[in-house]
Amino acid sequence: MKTIHKILYGTFLILFLSSCLGENKEVINDAKQELGIVQKEVEEVEVKKTPDLEIQASEIKDQKIEEKKPKFEIIKLTQDQFLEFDDLSEVDFLSGEIEVTGKTIETVDKIKVNFTNENSDFPDDSYLLTQFKSGDDIFLYRALSRYETLDFGENKYVFFAYSGDKVSKTELIIHVEKEEEKKEIEGEIVDVEKIDEIVVADLPVSTDSGYPIQIGDNKLTYSGIKGLEISKKGKSDLTCENITEFLQDSLGTWFYWNTCRDIEKDAGLSYFVLRLDGEKYIYEKHYIIFKDLSYGVYELEMGTGVTKDNIAEKNTELKEKNADYPTLDIVDKLFIDVSK
Structure with missing residues (x-):
């Protein structure tokens, strides 16, 4: 109390x-x-x-919260949709090559793809899928840096699928951001780009081949040559005798090669390569320049119907056509100029 x-x-x-x-x-x-x-x-x-x-x-x-753009987006532009796209989440978007695959939902007669990239110097492109036949269940479109249909920034592809008098439109957007790739060498972190860097300013320019265009980390093509890619992966001791060993290490698929020749005496080599890529075959001409180990690949032809069982016969057949590719002289002359 x-x-x-x-x-x-x-x-x-x-x-x-x-x-x-x-x-x-x-x-x-x-x-x-x-x-x-x-x-x-x-x-x-x-x-x-x-x-x-x-x-x-x-x-x-x-704190700045950065919302990263998705690597790819699929946008339906019409109510009718005749195509279904496979997942692209595991694709390496910095490789310079992307395969867009999928299946048809209805009977499709033909597929056309329009490409644009406002951030790139690459021109707009419209391509009819020549390997796709009316009634096929699956489709394939290859976006390639060396074909100027894949670059850094926002790549837009509009797929037109025609079925009778109807057409479905689907937009695929692929975002490719340039990343500084790092590599640890003897305990030090260095930029990969600074190792064996391709100096664009040192490369030749001509009215036939055009001018060099950067298409990726240490990769380039030429504005006047579709299907060409130049990188730094050459081998200083490459000869016509050890090409097979070199290609076994670098390709990882079934292949045949033919016609190994000097670009210029002791300056470099060129040879033709037939390789399998899934259900497709690709015929290319390869070039190596010894002074800086520049390595060029020029795609000549692509098709189907070749397997490991008949690739040798196809190699012999294509070898007979080596002189018939009309733009090959331009590419050959370009690498002669590069080797000087």
């Missing part, structure tokens, strides 16, 4: 002093101390909390 009386008396005293003394906090605080009310400690706790909250708020305010 005495304690209760003391508390009531103390409370009354505080109220009385507050009304009488107004702003004189020292007298009031002394009365609070007698009652065991430690206001000072409470104020210190609150002061400690306030800066922490301010720091957290500042960190949240200053």
